[in-house]
Amino acid sequence: MKQTMKQHLPLKPALVLLAGFLYVAPLAAQEFVSARIACGPWIQAAGETEFTVVWKTTTDAVVWVEVAPDDGSHFYACERPKYYESVYGRRPVGDLHTVRITGLAPGTAYRYRLYQQALLLNAGNRRMVFGEAFGNDLLQQRHYTVTTLDAARPECRFSMLNDIHGDDSLFRKLTADVGALNNHFMIFNGDMLSQIESTQQIVDGYLKTAGQRFAPFLPLFAVRGNHEHRGAASYDYMRYFPTATGQPYYTFRHGPAFFIALDCGEDKPDSDIRYYGLALTDRLREEQADWLRKVVASDAFKEAPVKIVILHMPPAWKANHWHGMREIARLFMPILNDAGIDLMLCGHLHRYLFLDKGDANNRFPILVNANRTRLDAVVDPQEIRLSVVDADGKTLHTHRLSRTAKYLAH
Ligand SMILES: [Fe+2]
Incomplete structure (x- = not known):
């Protein structure tokens, strides 16, 4: 007598198949799931x-x-x-x-x-x-x-935002007309959130809007501010903003300009009670200083006609400045002052400030962008042109930094 397949199946494999069927079967009844x-x-x-x-x-x-x-x-x-x-x-x-x-x-x-x-x-x-x-x-x-970026390009155009602190409505205003600027890339110079308690805050705070406005088309270069060091999901930051070095500090070259992006670390001493014993940013700054010495000694850096530093916290120049800014002055500035830097771009202070050569023991100008303005920049081998624009599109400050005149004109 001919036996059926079912009769030949040992009991255990049959149960496994049945269990698998029961497990998968509800999928057919579900609404089709797709990843968007x-x-x-x-x-x-x-x-x-x-x-x-x-x-x-x-x-x-x-x-x-x-x-x-x-x-x-x-x-x-x-x-x-x-x-x-x-x-x-x-x-x-x-x-x-x-x-x-x-x-x-x-x-x-x-x-x-x-x-x-x-x-x-x-x-x-x-x-x-x-x-x-x-x-x-x-x-x-x-x-x-x-x-893609191009060192042979005659000029370099970009915009920078900082200290948004998760205010997406402000971010929307500041980026409303960014598409008309013919930028080559964008910079986020820190404190885009107040602290990162969940990755959804990154999305809701500014990144979803960035994805709708420009981020699929314009490369984005981001550095952490002191506030990105804080929060339960702060450890995910580098997953969202990976860099070429795998570190939160890195370099890139576009047109005549070589960019050094630095991580400022925390503003208060690492032992401060608000950091719960988790901050090691003194060590991070020391590590960066060692890396920075190698960067400024490299041919790629020396050969670039223009050299620009991106760093959230400016270096301290007054006795009442906090620990993080003082460490930047102690560790980074001696290296940068000897390296022929043309411009440093900062945030953190929530107010506009232009520090000319010598104002902050600096041999190059430092522009601090406020928390409610956007900085637009055009760089060519002869000149750096900077505009600070508010959320209504009004230009508040302009600088023409002539490389031959050593940046005194503005
Ligand atoms: Fe800050």
């Missing part, structure tokens, strides 16, 4: 031949990015190279995604498309189920375009 973009993308760690795309999805997913030249061809003209998120040889599952794009040409525009595939079921190594992959709608030509 929750925030971003934003471009990090841009260089002449690479950039990193970061974005957040509405649910856990695996992702990749497809890249095409900006040559007028349809994105579907051919198969485009895929760049996968990769962590130690595996594709990670999560809701924050970081994909490095490499092997690019300087000063070249590239189109890119995000793809994300939701994790529907995670029963461990035995059973993982992913949904359908979703990407930007290419039939509607909805891709992003970003241009």
Whole structure:
């Protein structure tokens, strides 16, 4: 007599199959789950031949990015190279995604498309189920375009914001017309939140708006202020803003300018009771000073016609200044004063301040941008032009820093 397959199955495997069916079956009855973009993308760690795309999805997913030249061809003209998120040889599952794009040409525009595939079921190594992959709608030509940095470019244009402290409505006003500036990148110079208690605060405080306004198209260079050192989710900061060095301090070059981005650390002594014994920013500043000596000794730094420092807290120049600013004056300024720096850009004080050479034991000008203004900059080998603009678009201060006149004109 012919036996059925069911009769041949041993009891244990049959139970496993049944359990698997019961576990997966509810998925069919559920509303289809897809991963969508929750925030971003934003471009990090841009260089002449690479950039990193970061974005957040509405649910856990695996992702990749497809890249095409900006040559007028349809994105579907051919198969485009895929760049996968990769962590130690595996594709990670999560809701924050970081994909490095490499092997690019300087000063070249590239189109890119995000793809994300939701994790529907995670029963461990035995059973993982992913949904359908979703990407930007290419039939509607909805891709992003970003241009790599280029040292050969004759000028460099950027805007800087700082001390927003999670005021998204202010951030919206200050960035309302930023698209008309023909910027090449943006700078966030610290204290964009008051403290980071959850990563959702980063999204709600300014990053979602940045993703809607400019961050998919303009590289973003961010440094921490003292307030980004605080809060339960402050440890996630570097996951949201990865850098080329893997550290919160780094350099980049665009047009005639070499930029040094420094982490200011905390403002009070690390032992202050408000830091709960968790701050080690004295050590961080010492470590940076060692790194900074190597940077200013490098050919890449020396060869750049213009040298600009980005640092949230300015160096102390008065006896009543706090510990962090005093440490910046002690550790960073002797190195920078001997390095031929052309300009330092700071925040922190919540007021505009222009420190000319010598005002703060400085051999280069320091501009402190206020908390409710945006700084716009155009840099060429002869001149740095700076404008400080308020939330109504009114220009409050301008500086023309002539390199040949040693920056005395403004
Ligand atoms: Fe600050």
